[in-house]
Amino acid sequence: MTGEPLTADPPLRGAQGRVDDSAVLRSSLDEPERFGEIFDAYFAEIHGYAARRLGPDAASDVAAQTFLEAFRGRARYDASRAAVRTWLFGIATNVIGKHRRAEVRGLRARARLEVVERAGGHADRVDDRVSAQGLRGRLAGAIAALSDGDRDVLLLVALADLNHQEVAAALDIPYGTVGSRLNRARRKVRAALGGTNPMRDLEDDHG
Amino acid sequence: MDDLRTVMEAYGEPAAPTRREMAEARARMFEEPARSRRRFGFGWRAKAGIGLVAVGTATAVAVVALEPGSPAPRETTESVDLGRLAVLAAAEKAERQPTGKYWHTDTVSGQAYVVRAKTGTYAIYGAQDESFNWVGAKRGMGEAYYGRDLPAHPQTARDAALWREAGSPSRIRVWSGDHYATYTTKATAWRSDGPNVGVDPKGGGTFVDGKSVADLRKLPTDPDALAAMFLGWTTVGDDPGRRAGADSREAGVRRLLAASKIMRISAVLRAPIPPKARSGLMRALAAQPGVHPIGRVADPLDRRGVALAGDERNVTVTGEYGASKADQGTYRSRQVIVFDERTGALLSRQEMLTVPGGPYAEMKPGFIIEYQANRSAGWTDAKPKPPVELPF
Numbered sequence: 001m002t003g004e005p006l007t008a009d010p011p012l013r014g015a016q017g018r019v020d021d022s023a024v025l026r027s028s029l030d031e032p033e034r035f036g037e038i039f040d041a042y043f044a045e046i047h048g049y050a051a052r053r054l055g056p057d058a059a060s061d062v063a064a065q066t067f068l069e070a071f072r073g074r075a076r077y078d079a080s081r082a083a084v085r086t087w088l089f090g091i092a093t094n095v096i097g098k099h100r101r102a103e104v105r106g107l108r109a110r111a112r113l114e115v116v117e118r119a120g121g122h123a124d125r126v127d128d129r130v131s132a133q134g135l136r137g138r139l140a141g142a143i144a145a146l147s148d149g150d151r152d153v154l155l156l157v158a159l160a161d162l163n164h165q166e167v168a169a170a171l172d173i174p175y176g177t178v179g180s181r182l183n184r185a186r187r188k189v190r191a192a193l194g195g196t197n198p199m200r201d202l203e204d205d206h207g
Numbered sequence: 208m209d210d211l212r213t214v215m216e217a218y219g220e221p222a223a224p225t226r227r228e229m230a231e232a233r234a235r236m237f238e239e240p241a242r243s244r245r246r247f248g249f250g251w252r253a254k255a256g257i258g259l260v261a262v263g264t265a266t267a268v269a270v271v272a273l274e275p276g277s278p279a280p281r282e283t284t285e286s287v288d289l290g291r292l293a294v295l296a297a298a299e300k301a302e303r304q305p306t307g308k309y310w311h312t313d314t315v316s317g318q319a320y321v322v323r324a325k326t327g328t329y330a331i332y333g334a335q336d337e338s339f340n341w342v343g344a345k346r347g348m349g350e351a352y353y354g355r356d357l358p359a360h361p362q363t364a365r366d367a368a369l370w371r372e373a374g375s376p377s378r379i380r381v382w383s384g385d386h387y388a389t390y391t392t393k394a395t396a397w398r399s400d401g402p403n404v405g406v407d408p409k410g411g412g413t414f415v416d417g418k419s420v421a422d423l424r425k426l427p428t429d430p431d432a433l434a435a436m437f438l439g440w441t442t443v444g445d446d447p448g449r450r451a452g453a454d455s456r457e458a459g460v461r462r463l464l465a466a467s468k469i470m471r472i473s474a475v476l477r478a479p480i481p482p483k484a485r486s487g488l489m490r491a492l493a494a495q496p497g498v499h500p501i502g503r504v505a506d507p508l509d510r511r512g513v514a515l516a517g518d519e520r521n522v523t524v525t526g527e528y529g530a531s532k533a534d535q536g537t538y539r540s541r542q543v544i545v546f547d548e549r550t551g552a553l554l555s556r557q558e559m560l561t562v563p564g565g566p567y568a569e570m571k572p573g574f575i576i577e578y579q580a581n582r583s584a585g586w587t588d589a590k591p592k593p594p595v596e597l598p599f
Contacts, residue, residue: 011330018335020314020338020354020579023316023336023338023579024316024335027316027318027577027579028332029384031466031542031577032468033235033237033463033466033467033470034324035236035237036233036237036467036470036471037470037471037474038231039232039236039476040416040471043229043232043233044223044224044416044417045223046230047221047224047228048220048221048223051221051222052218052219052221053218056221056222059221059224060224060228060231060232063224063228063234064228064231064232064235065230067233067236068235068236069230071236071237097319133221134217134219135217135218136217137430139213139214139217140217143214154211154214154418155214155218157211158211158212158214158216158218159214159218160213175445184212186211189210189214190210193210193213
């Protein structure tokens, strides 16, 4: 990927928005119902992001609140700063921020779940095993233990597939801060993943 | 070890939102009472347009109510039949398009501005841009989004003559709601790097509402089934209780819903929908309350087609946000969707003036206030490239 900062991993999925989004948004100032196109294009994705972080019950409310705030604040959207998709993920992250305690509580509960070794899993790469297990054990514990800011950056990159520049725009933080937060979060995640080896789990503490 | 991918996979794929969740969220977004709108810093547009979303509030009624004594936006039975026939015939003529490896769409959009030159008032299209998008038929084949700014230009021959009389300015300063904006008569190069554009080599495979090519091939062709699938949310606010009354509030709800449906269908039709489903979608739209056939109209790319329109609405511009005396007043306009008469292809979605007034007092009925036109769409086997030549 040309132009990608060396510290950033290439996107896992397409993070780009649609080029006509900003035109749609602009015309929605005069024609509010045009905002329905933005809603149609991104509601499911924002809902999915919220569902992964907070579970399906809260997701409905978070996604609805995100689009309500976006719709009301659409006059302040700045197309030169961020794609519409990025802007929406920023709003969603702020809304999710009001449910931080629930998120951390949920992650801690998952951290207590046993990581069961998949049959024949000993030969697999650690990350393969973890993906098969879902969000539990040490990985969930490590994400729960991250600072709120570090967790937001990690999950915007990993779940929303935003690059550094987009995360900076979404959260309104300096570009350099994104890198340092992401590095810190990834270091902790890697340490936790290294510890998911079930043999080692028996010896290590489960904190 | 790709720890980011591991985190992503550990979080898993959540269930998609239900249609009901989406309908409720959409209704909540559009129907929130208007009382707080000033707090959120809306400009004059709140006055002109935002009130429309607050259906059911007194403000909204004032904005969308049909003026007493003004003719109802309804055509004679004869014109309904003729127009409907034309639209449906267009749908019938939609020919089977071959499939290919890449689906592309090329969309041009813009906004009208009125220039009050000393030598005479004329209209331009400004804030024009073109977006070119291609998507691989299958996931992993990639997808790309390109954009470029298009030159501002006078709308009609008469506007062009007045623009020349004003000295053929290449930079045109216009009043844009609550500030002045300047548009130039130059285009920019295509860009695929930056906000809202980009190339994703791993993307592809999904189209409208996340549907795959296979999903789209399996679409029903029955208009009711298609309406349930793509216009399902619009039943919120369109319940029989509301429909029973013939008051102005009901008219406002109907107008808003009809305009939303036109926009929704114009977005859906940009996807590779098979001809029979395409025809069904056109029929479904034509059958919606508040949607009327209006015969033939031209689109901003100078193509003539057959059109459906939503109910008219009043828009009042006041001086509250700095609009000059000349821009103040009330005009009426409606949302219009235009189809190619021969193929049934979507040509354009556009807001058209019906009764001049306010900023558009010197314009004629049929004047295009804002548009989104399909320049091209289709399948190719080669990876599509954005066109070099300008659309106008």
